[in-house]
Amino acid sequence: MQTIIRSAIVNSQIRIQRKRLLPTAGTIVTGVGQKVTSNQTVARTNQNTRFEILPLSELLQLSPAEVEASLTVPLGSRISQGMIILEKKARVARNLTYESPYDGELFGINNGRVIIKQAGDVFELRAQLPGRVVKTISNQGIILETFGALIQAVWSTPADAHGPLKVLAHTPDGFIFPEQLTDDLAGQILAIGHVDQPGILEKAADSGIQAVIVGTMPASMYAHALTCGITVMVTNGAGIHGFSDAIFQVLKETDGLTASLFPAGAESSRPEIIIPQEKKATNESMSPTQPLAPGHQVRLLRRPYTNQMAEIVYIYKHAQLTTIGSRAHGASVRLESNQVVFVPFANMEAII
Amino acid sequence: MTIAEETPKNTTPESYLIAEFGSINTTAVLFDTAAGSYRLLARGTSPTTAIDPWSNIAEGLVQAIRQIEGVTGRTLLNEHQQLITPERHTGIGVDKFAVLTSAATPLNTLLVGLFDEVSLESARHVLHTTYATEVDCISLNDPRDEGEKFSAIVNKRPEVVLIVGGTDGGAEQRLLHLIDTLQLGINVLSENQRTFVLYAGNKALREAVNNRLKEIAHVQVAENVRPNLELEYLDDAAKMLNSLYEDVKITKLPGFQAVQSWAGKPAMSTAYAFTLITKYFASLQNHAILGIDIGSNSVTIIAADPHAVKVHVRTDLGMGKPLINFLDHTTPADIARWIPHEVTDDQVRDFLVYKSLYPQTIPQTEFELYLEQAVAREVIRAAMPPDLPAYAMILARGAVLTNTPRPGQTVLMLLDALQPSGIFSIALDKYNVLPALGALAMTQPTAVVQALEAGVLTDLGWVIVPTGKGQSGQSVITGIVESEQLGQFNLDIEYGSIDTTVLASGQIANVTLNPNKRNDIGFGIGKGKKITVRGGAVGLVIDGRGRPLMLPNGEDKFEIVRKWHWDVGG
Numbered sequence: 001m002q003t004i005i006r007s008a009i010v011n012s013q014i015r016i017q018r019k020r021l022l023p024t025a026g027t028i029v030t031g032v033g034q035k036v037t038s039n040q041t042v043a044r045t046n047q048n049t050r051f052e053i054l055p056l057s058e059l060l061q062l063s064p065a066e067v068e069a070s071l072t073v074p075l076g077s078r079i080s081q082g083m084i085i086l087e088k089k090a091r092v093a094r095n096l097t098y099e100s101p102y103d104g105e106l107f108g109i110n111n112g113r114v115i116i117k118q119a120g121d122v123f124e125l126r127a128q129l130p131g132r133v134v135k136t137i138s139n140q141g142i143i144l145e146t147f148g149a150l151i152q153a154v155w156s157t158p159a160d161a162h163g164p165l166k167v168l169a170h171t172p173d174g175f176i177f178p179e180q181l182t183d184d185l186a187g188q189i190l191a192i193g194h195v196d197q198p199g200i201l202e203k204a205a206d207s208g209i210q211a212v213i214v215g216t217m218p219a220s221m222y223a224h225a226l227t228c229g230i231t232v233m234v235t236n237g238a239g240i241h242g243f244s245d246a247i248f249q250v251l252k253e254t255d256g257l258t259a260s261l262f263p264a265g266a267e268s269s270r271p272e273i274i275i276p277q278e279k280k281a282t283n284e285s286m287s288p289t290q291p292l293a294p295g296h297q298v299r300l301l302r303r304p305y306t307n308q309m310a311e312i313v314y315i316y317k318h319a320q321l322t323t324i325g326s327r328a329h330g331a332s333v334r335l336e337s338n339q340v341v342f343v344p345f346a347n348m349e350a351i352i
Numbered sequence: 353m354t355i356a357e358e359t360p361k362n363t364t365p366e367s368y369l370i371a372e373f374g375s376i377n378t379t380a381v382l383f384d385t386a387a388g389s390y391r392l393l394a395r396g397t398s399p400t401t402a403i404d405p406w407s408n409i410a411e412g413l414v415q416a417i418r419q420i421e422g423v424t425g426r427t428l429l430n431e432h433q434q435l436i437t438p439e440r441h442t443g444i445g446v447d448k449f450a451v452l453t454s455a456a457t458p459l460n461t462l463l464v465g466l467f468d469e470v471s472l473e474s475a476r477h478v479l480h481t482t483y484a485t486e487v488d489c490i491s492l493n494d495p496r497d498e499g500e501k502f503s504a505i506v507n508k509r510p511e512v513v514l515i516v517g518g519t520d521g522g523a524e525q526r527l528l529h530l531i532d533t534l535q536l537g538i539n540v541l542s543e544n545q546r547t548f549v550l551y552a553g554n555k556a557l558r559e560a561v562n563n564r565l566k567e568i569a570h571v572q573v574a575e576n577v578r579p580n581l582e583l584e585y586l587d588d589a590a591k592m593l594n595s596l597y598e599d600v601k602i603t604k605l606p607g608f609q610a611v612q613s614w615a616g617k618p619a620m621s622t623a624y625a626f627t628l629i630t631k632y633f634a635s636l637q638n639h640a641i642l643g644i645d646i647g648s649n650s651v652t653i654i655a656a657d658p659h660a661v662k663v664h665v666r667t668d669l670g671m672g673k674p675l676i677n678f679l680d681h682t683t684p685a686d687i688a689r690w691i692p693h694e695v696t697d698d699q700v701r702d703f704l705v706y707k708s709l710y711p712q713t714i715p716q717t718e719f720e721l722y723l724e725q726a727v728a729r730e731v732i733r734a735a736m737p738p739d740l741p742a743y744a745m746i747l748a749r750g751a752v753l754t755n756t757p758r759p760g761q762t763v764l765m766l767l768d769a770l771q772p773s774g775i776f777s778i779a780l781d782k783y784n785v786l787p788a789l790g791a792l793a794m795t796q797p798t799a800v801v802q803a804l805e806a807g808v809l810t811d812l813g814w815v816i817v818p819t820g821k822g823q824s825g826q827s828v829i830t831g832i833v834e835s836e837q838l839g840q841f842n843l844d845i846e847y848g849s850i851d852t853t854v855l856a857s858g859q860i861a862n863v864t865l866n867p868n869k870r871n872d873i874g875f876g877i878g879k880g881k882k883i884t885v886r887g888g889a890v891g892l893v894i895d896g897r898g899r900p901l902m903l904p905n906g907e908d909k910f911e912i913v914r915k916w917h918w919d920v921g922g
Binding site: 005006007025048049050051107108111115154218219220222238268269270287288289301303304305317322324325328329345346347 | 397399411422498544706712714755
């Protein structure tokens with residue numbers, strides 16, 4: 001019988017396909033096969049569009065049919081403030097006219113009410129990653145392919161980030177003081193084992209740092225992270241454990257290279273750190289959907305083994321008793337200390 | 353396959369495989385006749401595989417079915433991993449297959465109505481009957497101008513618009529004006545996808561609403577949720593909203609179409625199936641029943657009696673992802689008060705965030721077990737609708753309640769969270785089958801009775817909770833227990849304590865209860881009665897801590913809370 005468990009990709013050299021999707025339908029401006037740079041726009045759309053409704057039938061005492069017949073510009077036309085958009089000829093008196101009070105587009109007419117669409121914010125979707133477009137998704141975005149390191153994280157603030165990676169932590173759980181954040185770090189993405197002072201995120205934002213990757217941070221820091229003004233990505237969770245060894249290793253290997261940070265969303269259920277590299281032979285890695293087997297590496301997620309790496313030794317067919325007396329399906333795993341312990345499947349993720 | 357293997361058997365009742373896709377786990381349960389009665393033969397569980405890297409719910413289901421095959425030795429899937437239906441003469445396959453789910457994201461719903469205090473309040477009650485969230489609300493109380501309302505409709509992209517407002521025969525023009533704005537917005541939305549509109553307002557406006565919206569939206573009409581100011585009628589709108597959840601959301605689950613092709617009937621939401629079985633219990637036992645399902649991404653509380661049912665689904669609460677915002681509903685201190693040792697606010701906060709990031713994880717240490725169970729108490733408290741009626745039985749489900757190391761912990765969690773009073777029993781859905789039984793109850797009610805008689809639920813026992821006050825050490829209730837197995841003995845319960853009498857499953861006891869002059873067990877203050885109770889995994893529990901429950905805050909607070917755990921064997 002096969003066992004599937006949740007997995008996280010932590011790999012320094014693999015082929016990566018990454019969706020880049022617009023928040024709302026828009027226009028794709030790249031084609032399949034095209035090479036793109038990180039800063040290149042691949043698609044664009046309008047966001048936060050504002051609409052104004054002009055009740056012209058009511059304002060001008062015209063029937064809905066008369067309003068529609070008297071429009072001077074066709075639907076979809078660009079209009080500007082002061083421009084006459086309606087004119088009704090009169091036999092005796094002066095013609096009845098109406099000037100648009102807004103700039104925008106004559107968007108629609110419904111039951112004598114005219115809708116003007118004002119320009120929203122233009123959202124430019126950048127590649128944020130050098131690579132080749134392998135697929136376009138109609139009106140929605142593209143799929144990019146690149147090679148390099150991929151780390152799946154667990155939480156992030158909502159914005160993408162892009163910049164050179166600077167690993168400031170000397171150990172997986174290493175931390176820093178605000179004074180260490182100097183202006184020469186501007187534009188970089190910092191990796192720090194754990195952060196437990198809001199001042200560090202504020203100083204990082206003031207210093208022009210692009211983003212901060214942390215292994216863990218206390219729960220109280222999550223709200224600060226959302227308002228500090230820079231991208232913050234957490235790879236391992238809450239607390240002060242820092243990075244798991246596997247993640248810290250990949251970050252150390254790629255220190256100095258350009259990294260891209262993507263929050264979770266329609267493109268991926270987890271936030272991701274991608275660090276493109278020159279294409280070399282890719283690492284042999286198991287498929288994320290491959291069933292669990294002895295020898296596989298897992299990261300343990302709950303006390304007393306939080307954040308420890310382990311190797312699957314034996315997979316039990318039936319539920320086992322845990323140390324607190326509940327029953328759970330799981331496996332015996334070998335910890336780094338060589339100790340073999342039982343861990344429920346629910347409390348481990350395969351590292352691939 | 354041989355001809356015999358391919359020939360469907362033609363006997364009744366039919367065998368059923370029912371799959372329930374939760375947001376964390378997928379459970380498959382196999383019901384069939386064995387030893388002359390219908391029963392749960394086996395179940396399998398695997399992670400739900402709706403998100404990447406799988407993005408196909410069938411993957412997890414196949415693993416769950418393979419577990420059943422392993423346990424029963426019965427082949428259910430063919431070489432292409434397709435379910436074999438109907439059951440063959442050789443015993444392979446299964447007659448029927450049904451799908452239940454709570455794994456889809458909630459229905460994004462825009463509310464349109466006249467006033468917050470009346471019709472929109474009823475609309476929100478309708479929303480709480482299924483997995484739905486309010487993305488915006490447009491009403492006469494809304495200070496935004498028409499353009500802003502229109503922009504909100506377009507930018508929020510609701511999947512469903514629920515229109516309420518106006519008593520039958522009441523004012524029409526103000527609601528029609530709101531619908532004019534809505535019409536403009538839906539017109540824009542319809543360029544990409546047709547929106548679903550559920551109208552449950554003034555009957556007189558049905559035609560006008562339909563005429564305005566039918567060309568640009570899928571319009572459905574339900575009975576008015578407020579036919580008059582005094583009456584709230586939710587059933588029809590709730591049923592239709594639930595159908596919309598099933599049509600709009602469940603069918604979008606990745607891999608759903610393949611799984612659905614095995615089933616003859618449309619999928620059902622878990623909340624609806626749980627409602628059906630709770631209602632079924634109420635009719636069967638002719639008593640009021642409280643159903644509680646504390647899931648990862650939602651909490652469902654159902655109050656059913658033989659004549660009516662009230663459903664309350666909260667998609668902003670749960671033991672998984674919603675915990676990241678749970679401190680909007682409670683405080684670390686309120687969570688910590690249930691734990692029998694020191695725990696800091698930061699430990700509580702870290703736990704909430706961590707559990708929301710890894711919702712599938714389970715406690716492996718006593719510390720985290722206490723913490724998780726304390727959180728569950730507060731989640732249930734936050735989800736409880738006001739004015740819950742009295743009930744004779746609690747049906748409890750959800751991993752945090754069913755996977756406890758000791759059953760007394762489940763009883764204590766429910767007593768602390770719900771703070772019920774009176775006399776009632778507790779049944780636990782340890783095997784995660786209640787919604788499946790709800791689905792079965794529609795077509796095979798006898799099979800459900802047989803499955804229940806075969807012990808598909810875990811009886812935890814009976815609980816007696818006097819309401820009233822007292823002083824520590826003072827007797828609140830005395831009584832006599834008479835049982836064939838235990839003989840006869842006296843009870844004397846002190847205020848502030850919990851007493852547990854071991855009464856095993858299947859054992860029956862007659863209990864004569866005499867509350868003191870300041871306490872009531874449901875028959876009036878100071879009035880007692882002789883009752884018959886059945887045993888269970890915990891036994892007979894008498895909770896003498898008083899109502900409302902006063903949590904200790906003195907130096908001995910940890911000792912008292914620890915004693916409560918011990919008292920119920922937790």
